[in-house]
Amino acid sequence: DAGVIQSPRHEVTEMGQEVTLRCKPISGHDYLFWYRQTMMRGLELLIYFNNNVPIDDSGMPEDRFSAKMPNASFSTLKIQPSEPRDSAVYFCASSPKGRTGVRYGYTFGSGTRLTVV
Amino acid sequence: KNEVEQSPQNLTAQEGEFITINCSYSVGISALHWLQQHPGGGIVSLFMLSSGKKKHGRLIATINIQEKHSSLHITASHPRDSAVYICAVRFGNFGNEKLTFGTGTRLTIIP
Numbered sequence: 001d002a003g004v005i006q007s008p009r010h011e012v013t014e015m016g017q018e019v020t021l022r023c024k025p026i027s028g029h030d031y032l033f034w035y036r037q038t039m040m041r042g043l044e045l046l047i048y049f050n051n052n053v054p055i056d057d058s059g060m061p062e063d064r065f066s067a068k069m070p071n072a073s074f075s076t077l078k079i080q081p082s083e084p085r086d087s088a089v090y091f092c093a094s095s096p097k098g099r100t101g102v103r104y105g106y107t108f109g110s111g112t113r114l115t116v117v
Numbered sequence: 118k119n120e121v122e123q124s125p126q127n128l129t130a131q132e133g134e135f136i137t138i139n140c141s142y143s144v145g146i147s148a149l150h151w152l153q154q155h156p157g158g159g160i161v162s163l164f165m166l167s168s169g170k171k172k173h174g175r176l177i178a179t180i181n182i183q184e185k186h187s188s189l190h191i192t193a194s195h196p197r198d199s200a201v202y203i204c205a206v207r208f209g210n211f212g213n214e215k216l217t218f219g220t221g222t223r224l225t226i227i228p
Contacts, residue, residue: 042202091160
């Protein structure tokens with residue numbers, strides 16, 4: 001398995017532009033998570049999905065952020081319009097549920113480093 | 118307030134030394150995770166614990182539910198262990214998948 005695949009690896013955009021980050025989870029994983037990492041705040045959960053359904057989006061900073069999971073193999077995180085304070089590394093992770101229902105560990109993608117100038 | 122605290126923030130040690138990184142949390146949890154973030158930025162999930170102790174190679178993770186404390190140990194440390202180690206917890210009952218992260222411990226192993 002190629003693991004969790006994120007694209008692009010790096011994105012530089014101008015303030016006000018729309019940015020779309022993409023994630024392909026590991027096949028068979030029923031949970032997908034979007035995280036953001038900054039020097040000031042560390043790692044933060046933005047939103048997570050279970051079986052393609054958004055479960056908790058309380059970490060999404062504001063209405064400029066939106067996330068979708070149209071099917072089990074693809075998710076997007078969109079920022080519109082982007083602002084310099086959105087500059088961060090955005091990680092996607094997926095996780096399977098074990099036979100007993102206890103969550104196993106997470107597999108993280110390589111991250112997308114977003115710079116908004 | 119649901120909080121996760123790690124110590125130390127930074128740790129430098131000689132190759133071969135035994136390493137301990139600590140994590141404390143404020144209220145009951147359903148699980149605790151240890152993550153490793155490489156200098157290149159990639160994150161690897163090392164352990165998930167809800168009780169007791171787990172071992173994988175030179176890494177050992179323990180958790181004391183009553184004391185709300187977990188430790189990550191590295192035996193016979195090696196320069197390739199140099200990374201940031203992050204503790205993350207799921208507060209509350211099973212079913213809550215939201216992770217709250219510690220600020221990380223930056224470990225440097227000197228040859």
